[in-house]
Amino acid sequence: MSYILLMATLPQERGPQKGAPAKGDVLVIVAIPFVENPALGVYKPSWAEVEQALPALKEVGADAIFLWGPYDHRFPEPGETITVLTEEGYIELEIGPAAHIRNYTRPDPARGTEQEFLSMVERAHELGLKVIGQLQITLATPGDFVYDHHPEWLLQSIYGAPAVHWPWAMGPFGFKVNKAHPGLIDFVVNTVLPHWIEVWGLDGVYLDSPGIAYCDLHIAELCELYGCAPGCEPLTPVDGYYSPEPLVRAMREKINELEAETGRELMFPAEATLKTWRDMPEEFVVAACHGEFWRWLWDERVDRSMGSYFDWVMDYQFRTLLKAVYDRAITSEQYVEFLLKIDRELDGRYTRLARFVNIWVVASPYIPLLKPDVAECFITLWGTATGDVLFIGSFLLPPWSEVMERLFGYDGELLKELFSKLVDIKERYGALRSGNIEDALIGPGVKGLIAYNRWDEHESVTVIVNTTPEPLTARVKTRLGEQATLVDLLSGERFRTERSSGELTVHMPAHSARILVEERGDYEAFLSVSPIPGGVVVGPVFAASPTPGKGLAPHEKKEL
Known part of the structure; x- marks a missing residue:
């Protein structure tokens, strides 16, 4: 979708604010590497x-680990195809990874025995x-469990053969499984879920x-009417x-049932909320016909x-949003607006949202x-974003971060320290787990300079991030009174709000961040336990700056 279209979706009114969860209630999930690329020396761990x-991983603050593909599976060979029956007859389609x-x-045997898994x-x-x-x-494709053992679970086209993903260019992975089929639902609910939870212990x-994602007869008519890319x-x-x-409803009910039977707290998360193409305004289906697959992502009319x-x-x-900030495409005000819209x-x-910076090693953007x-x-x-679920992607933490170090110049130990530090801060400050956020930047209106306030009934936190390569002097409003003393949890530097306004002017070096809280007795011990490597202490600089200007919003590119 275009920057202009995304700007048009900004909310005009605020809904009710969500309350903060219980103190310390943060769910930190670390993904275990899964993809392999022998040519690059990338292998999944046993x-x-x-x-x-x-x-x-526990030391970093993880509460859970996330297993991609824990079962016996394979990836297609380069150039592998499937035979698809279309109006023009049988065609060969190459499938992607x-x-x-x-x-x-059966646990993935490529990573070891079932006993090692358990x-x-x-x-x-x-x-x-x-x-x-x-x-x-x-x-599913030939060789897969569903295709080989239960072909009746595949979604059928009007030509009497399995249907493929629509649009194919968006998801060229195989035939579509019919998640409304009673046999499939029974298999997932009464075989897979009990086995994973009771036998495997997940x-x-x-x-x-x-x-x-399939093409129905109406979508086919739209394709004919408006043309297709x-x-x-x-x-x-x-x-x-x-x-x-x-299927989703039955899985939720079964998870609840198993939770009661086992006495364990179980989770049922998912990747997304969308049902089908027909559960959104038709304009986005037409956009998909033209190759614009993700225009719907920011529209509140979509049934979620x-x-x-x-x-x-x-x-x-x-x-x-993070990529838009990196690209200097949005202002601080717009960043907060979009976050609230989400x-x-x-x-x-x-539902709750799992926030992440990156998931896969190959997500080049x-x-x-x-x-x-x-x-x-x-x-x-x-x-420091709203919400209380934090997801750390694959290959970002030792011992597997060497992949990112070798291929992309990452610093694994730095990432470990940063993730650990921010998890600790979010757990300590309830304001960072609330749904409350407001733009705090008075000036300058530089895209890539972000400042916002977070608060709950007990405290407030002011966050300032300068993602630009230039040092800047940021003037921000806080939710504290006159001459309040603030401490930066990342560097230890102290600041004092102005006597007349309670505002604050802070020098921000290039590529720097500050998390400012009102000084309290335990912050010294907090800083001494988990300091950010290379933290810089600089003196405050007082200067007037203009207010933020308007800008454009980011282009969405979903990672497959």
Whole structure:
């Protein structure tokens, strides 16, 4: 979607503010690496290696580990194709890289034995870590469990053969699984979930790509009427409406039932909230016909109500905001506006949001956000955003961060210190777990300079981040009174608000961040326990600056 279109979606009114969760109630999830690229020397760790790394992940502040593809699966060979029946007859479509599941109840043998897998889960529990497994039941090709053993679970086209993802260019991974099929629902609910939770001992099941992206007869008509971009043709039209909600509802009920039976706290998160293409305004379906797949992401008219079944979903829009800040495309005021829109009008209206900077090692548009010169900026924005679910992506923490160090110049130890520090800060300050946020920047209106206040009934926190390569002097408003003393939790430097206004003027070095709180007795011990490496202490500079100007919003690019 264009910057201008995204700007048009900004909320005009504020909804009710959400209260803060209980003190210290933060869920920190660390993803275990999963993808491999032998040509680049990238390998997924064995179950034994994961077990060995668990104490280090716990030290960072992890509450749970996230297992991508915990089951027996494969990836397609380069150039692998599937045979698809279309109006023009049979055609061959090359499939892209995605996990194809061969057995949902056997741990991935490429990472070790089942006993090693169970040992890893047991060790995680000993350390107080929950274990969440990713369930992908969206696609199938020859050799996969669904295709080989239950072809009746595949969504059927009007040509009497399996349907593929629509648009194909958006998700060229295989045939679509019909998540409304009673047999599939029974298998997931009465075989997969009990096995994962009772036999494997998992504490949560993450439903990957919960929607069903298919072309129905009306979409085929739209394609004919408005034309299609290459890869967006209605190859396999489907007659009827097929919603994933019956599966999602049944999974929620089963998770609740298993929670009661086991006496353990279980989680049911998912990737997203969207059901189908028909659950959004038609203009976005037409946009998809033209190759604009993600124009709907920021529109509050899209039906996201399926999110109410999930404990949390991935917040891709937040990462988009971070990239927009990095690109110096939005102002501080716009950053806060968009964050509030996510929380109150989009997915956050229905469920909690897991915020992350990056997920995969190959997500090239977002790799710069964690480079050593700016990592403190974006991890600070991550840790001080609204909400209470923090997701740390693959290959970002030792011992696996060497991949990012070698390929992209990351500093693994720096990332570990930054993630640990921000997790600690978020757990200590309830204001950072509330839904309250307001733009705090008075000036200058430089894109890439972000300042906001966070607060609850007990305290307030002022966050200032300068992502630009130039030193700036920021003038901000706080929620404190005149001549209040503030301390920067990242550097230890003290500031005092002005006598006449309670405002504050702060020197911000290039690529720097500050988290300012009212000075209290325990901050010295806090700073001495987990200081940010290379923290710089500089004196405050007082100067007048103009107010923020307007700007444009980011282009969304979803990571597949």
